[in-house]
Amino acid sequence: MAILEILHFPDPRLREATSPISTFDDALSRFIDDMFETMYDAPGVGLAATQVGDTRRVAVMDCSDDKTEPLVMCNPEILWAEELETVDEGCLSVPEHYDRVKRYARLRFAAQDRHGERYEMDAEGLLAQCVQHELAHLDGGLYIDQLSRLKRERIRRKLAKAARQSEAEKAGG
Incomplete structure (x- = not known):
């Protein structure tokens, strides 16, 4: 397994x-294992393939x-x-930033597991929020799209500044 770079x-x-x-x-199963390892290491509760630069329609959560x-x-x-409802939300791809966004409190979703077996599941609370968050990623969205x-x-400016500082530290160190 490997830790993947989070965009x-x-x-x-x-x-x-x-x-x-x-x-x-x-190959898909190994990628899913890498996603879990990356998510747990970050640490986070969910990770979509787009967050690690992959365009397959898959996300992992815990x-x-x-x-x-x-x-x-x-x-x-x-x-x-x-x-x-309005909930507090953050994202591994928008580090150290949190805000209030609208999410549904309860939902039912369908998906396939790593072997292609279809399942349906009811979700509420944090799990429902995470399902919506990860599906937004799979559609090219971010929670900050709900913000002004x-x-x-x-x-964007704060993250760009942090990235420049990190690169300068790497170059100087």
């Missing part, structure tokens, strides 16, 4: 829409406190959702 906003690869998965093989409930979503879709243009631009 940061405003990297244009984060805006790429994904393609459905039709081949469920050992919203449990003890990290014992890994969930793979290949080709996911929301079947229904209800009760829109001014807030997004402020975040």
Whole structure:
């Protein structure tokens, strides 16, 4: 397994829409394992393929406190959702930035597991929020798209400055 590089906003690869998965093989399974290792190492509760520069329609999640409930979503879709609420949200691709966004409190989704087996699942609370967050990534979206243009631009500038400082430290060290 390997730790993959997590892309940061405003990297244009984060805006790429994904393609459905039709081949469920050992290479996909290894990629999913790498995604889990990367997510747990970050640490995060979800990771979409676009966040590591891949355009396959797959995301991984684990919203449990003890990290014992890994969930793979290949080709996911929301079947229904209800009760829109405002929640705090952050993202591994928008490090150290959090804001309030609208998400549905409850939903049902369908997906395929790493072997291509279809399943349906009800989700609420953090799991429902994470499903919506990761599906947005798979469609080329970010949670900050719900924020004002001014807030997004402020975040972009802060992340660009942090990236420049990190590069300068690497060059000087």
